[in-house]
Amino acid sequence: xxxxxxxxxxxxxxxxxxxxxxxxxxxxxxxxxxxxxxxxxxxxxxxxxxxxxxxxxxxxxxxxxxxxxxxxxxxxxxxxxxxxxxxxxxxxxxxxxxxxxxxxxxxxxxxxxxxxxxxxxxxxxxxxxxxxxxxxxxxxxxxxxxxxxxxxxxxxxxxxxxxxxxxxxxxxxxxxxxxxxxxxxxxxxxxxxxxxxxxxxxxxxxxxxxxxxxxxxxxxxxxxxxxxxxxxxxxxxxxxxxxxxxxxxxxxxxxxxxxxxxxxxxxxxxxxxxxxxxxxxxxxxxxxxxxxxxxxxxxxxxxxxxxxxxxxxxxxxxxxxxxxxxxxxx
Amino acid sequence: xxxxxxxxxxxxxxxxxxxxxxxxxxxxxxxxxxxxxxxxxxxxxxxxxxxxxxxxxxxxxxxxxxxxxxxxxxxxxxxxxxxxxxxxxxxxxxxxxxxxxxxxxxxxxxxxxx
Amino acid sequence: xxxxxxxxxxxxxxxxxxxxxxxxxxxxxxxxxxxxxxxxxxxxxxxxxxxxxxxxxxxxxxxxxxxxxxxxxxxxxxxxxxxxxxxxxxxxxxxxxxxxxxxxxxxxxxxxxxxxxxxxxxxxxxxxxxxxxxxxxxxxxxxxxxxxxxxxxxxxxxxxxxxxxxxxxxxxxxxxxxxxxxxxxxxxxxxxxxxxxxxxxxxxxxxxxxxxxxxxxxxxxxxxxxxxxxxxxxxxxxxxxxxxxxxxxxxx
Numbered sequence: 001x002x003x004x005x006x007x008x009x010x011x012x013x014x015x016x017x018x019x020x021x022x023x024x025x026x027x028x029x030x031x032x033x034x035x036x037x038x039x040x041x042x043x044x045x046x047x048x049x050x051x052x053x054x055x056x057x058x059x060x061x062x063x064x065x066x067x068x069x070x071x072x073x074x075x076x077x078x079x080x081x082x083x084x085x086x087x088x089x090x091x092x093x094x095x096x097x098x099x100x101x102x103x104x105x106x107x108x109x110x111x112x113x114x115x116x117x118x119x120x121x122x123x124x125x126x127x128x129x130x131x132x133x134x135x136x137x138x139x140x141x142x143x144x145x146x147x148x149x150x151x152x153x154x155x156x157x158x159x160x161x162x163x164x165x166x167x168x169x170x171x172x173x174x175x176x177x178x179x180x181x182x183x184x185x186x187x188x189x190x191x192x193x194x195x196x197x198x199x200x201x202x203x204x205x206x207x208x209x210x211x212x213x214x215x216x217x218x219x220x221x222x223x224x225x226x227x228x229x230x231x232x233x234x235x236x237x238x239x240x241x242x243x244x245x246x247x248x249x250x251x252x253x254x255x256x257x258x259x260x261x262x263x264x265x266x267x268x269x270x271x272x273x274x275x276x277x278x279x280x281x282x283x284x285x286x287x288x289x290x291x292x293x294x295x296x297x298x299x300x301x302x303x304x305x306x307x308x309x310x311x312x313x314x315x316x317x318x319x320x321x322x323x324x325x326x327x328x329x330x
Numbered sequence: 331x332x333x334x335x336x337x338x339x340x341x342x343x344x345x346x347x348x349x350x351x352x353x354x355x356x357x358x359x360x361x362x363x364x365x366x367x368x369x370x371x372x373x374x375x376x377x378x379x380x381x382x383x384x385x386x387x388x389x390x391x392x393x394x395x396x397x398x399x400x401x402x403x404x405x406x407x408x409x410x411x412x413x414x415x416x417x418x419x420x421x422x423x424x425x426x427x428x429x430x431x432x433x434x435x436x437x438x439x440x441x442x443x444x
Numbered sequence: 445x446x447x448x449x450x451x452x453x454x455x456x457x458x459x460x461x462x463x464x465x466x467x468x469x470x471x472x473x474x475x476x477x478x479x480x481x482x483x484x485x486x487x488x489x490x491x492x493x494x495x496x497x498x499x500x501x502x503x504x505x506x507x508x509x510x511x512x513x514x515x516x517x518x519x520x521x522x523x524x525x526x527x528x529x530x531x532x533x534x535x536x537x538x539x540x541x542x543x544x545x546x547x548x549x550x551x552x553x554x555x556x557x558x559x560x561x562x563x564x565x566x567x568x569x570x571x572x573x574x575x576x577x578x579x580x581x582x583x584x585x586x587x588x589x590x591x592x593x594x595x596x597x598x599x600x601x602x603x604x605x606x607x608x609x610x611x612x613x614x615x616x617x618x619x620x621x622x623x624x625x626x627x628x629x630x631x632x633x634x635x636x637x638x639x640x641x642x643x644x645x646x647x648x649x650x651x652x653x654x655x656x657x658x659x660x661x662x663x664x665x666x667x668x669x670x671x672x673x674x675x676x677x678x679x680x681x682x683x684x685x686x687x688x689x690x691x692x693x694x695x696x
Contacts, residue, residue: 377477386583394486
């Protein structure tokens with residue numbers, strides 16, 4: 001999910017016999033379910049891959065604040081306002097935990113931020129879609145957080161210690177996120193005609209983008225094998241996507257909403273739903289920068305960063321002055 | 331900025347990995363002892379301009395301002411480690427923000443696990 | 445709107461929290477640094493919580509069936525009772541934090557005094573809120589000092605913010621009939637009685653921040669009485685109230 005445009009080493013996976021002793025010990029530890037910690041030996045590819053994935057995961061949380069932040073000032077009750085604000089605040093916190101996990105690998109938060117702002121590092125494609133009604137707050141919590149949870153729960157067992165521990169903390173907080181979204185949807189579908197239409201419209205716009213969150217189809221996903229061997233990736237894209245559909249369809253039925261996929265049908269033989277794939281051409285366009293909101297999202301982050309520079313520098317300067325004064329006084 | 335490949339953002343050259351630029355806030359590791367805890371446990375890290383700010387930020391980020399917790403902040407670069415054991419995460423939700431608890435939302439059983 | 449002084453007083457407390465909480469929440473996702481984003485959200489969450497308490501009580505006192513949401517989302521500008529200071533736009537981060545500090549210093553003094561209110565419910569709300577606002581004031585004064593005594597640029601911006609916002613300080617200490625009634629009933633302090641302590645605290649903080657307090661003590665007024673709000677409030681309400689106004693028969 002956060003591994004967009006991460007290149008593999010291109011060399012194919014080595015077998016244990018082909019590895020030098022250090023790497024073999026490293027791989028064996030991973031195979032046995034052990035954790036790799038910051039100061040342990042690790043292949044360069046593992047380090048680079050992790051920096052990219054954890055970094056992009058962190059960027060996704062931060063950029064993810066924007067589509068929902070869009071509705072904080074228009075939340076329809078004091079309670080909804082507080083709940084939404086708490087959720088968006090959590091996302092900032094998640095970004096923070098993840099940046100800190102990535103920093104254990106020898107990169108700084110500021111460097112990763114610069115790479116985000118320049119377009120060098122990516123964030124999850126879903127956040128390039130606009131939030132147009134209050135029902136979108138429901139759809140985002142229900143579908144987007146739902147998809148994220150599906151990906152994040154297994155990541156609690158990822159091989160890199162700091163990443164796994166960040167995921168444990170994040171997963172504890174994430175459950176409230178999805179529930180509050182679903183709660184909004186329930187309220188809407190039981191409400192006025194306009195609210196029901198809003199809810200259906202939100203589902204219509206977010207269904208396929210949510211499916212895209214899991215990344216391209218396995219057959220088009222060239223670089224997964226090494227990530228899976230390193231336990232940086234725990235499930236294939238298609239596995240997760242199928243699990244998501246299976247869980248979400250009954251939820252949509254409960255809400256009395258129609259998923260915008262006419263081919264959707266339960267398959268008695270496989271025990272899973274058959275469903276239409278998203279438009280992959282649209283997905284790759286969004287990755288390239290041609291999604292509805294790419295420009296705005298990145299501009300907003302750039303603006304926050306640029307306009308905040310004087311604040312960061314000012315507070316740092318003050319801290320240094322304090323330190324000098326303390327030293328002079330001693 | 332329609333194409334992420336073309337960079338309009340004029341960031342200057344990144345410093346080599348591991349070295350903070352002089353305008354970056356340093357990284358601090360945070361340790362918290364909860365109200366009924368016996369010792370401080372590592373909960374994670376954050377950035378701050380100095381130790382005082384690190385403690386205040388920790389209150390916001392890691393305790394959501396629970397009272398009666400004790401916070402230690404140590405600059406990450408000051409920590410010497412042999413084989414580092416990062417302590418387990420401690421998360422204590424603020425008690426009056428009840429909507430943070432998944433049980434606050436009444437999700438009907440028919441909906442399935444959430 | 446009722447002319448019961450207690451109702452008016454409760455709206456004043458609630459509307460300050462509502463308007464300021466809304467303003468601060470506008471920063472979510474765009475603050476200068478992640479830690480600050482989280483901290484500001486905490487402040488906004490506290491203020492929204494306080495809004496529910498004050499306006500909730502106001503609705504009960506009024507006895508016309510209006511709850512906190514009804515009061516927040518269905519009154520127009522002329523019925524709002526917040527001071528002018530809190531409806532001022534965010535501006536840059538310095539302006540936001542200066543506004544926060546100037547308000548927090550009054551807010552904490554007011555809440556501390558209200559803990560001794562003859563009205564038990566007001567006393568309870570004040571006691572809970574005072575704990576939160578102690579923290580708000582600590583943070584905002586630290587930031588004012590840090591940026592005032594930071595770089596040349598941060599100093600310049602903080603001085604500009606102070607110059608801009610100082611004319612809104614005086615209103616918080618102006619007493620009128622509502623305040624007189626509250627004082628007589630032992631419910632709330634005379635606003636003017638808080639001024640000396642305020643000047644002391646603010647003076648100390650500004651000195652540490654190397655900032656100069658403006659000479660002119662002129663004070664804009666019209667917010668807490670509702671007689672004349674600034675143009676900003678109307679725009680803010682069009683954002684805040686729009687959904688409820690557009691779909692009056694919906695529950696959310």
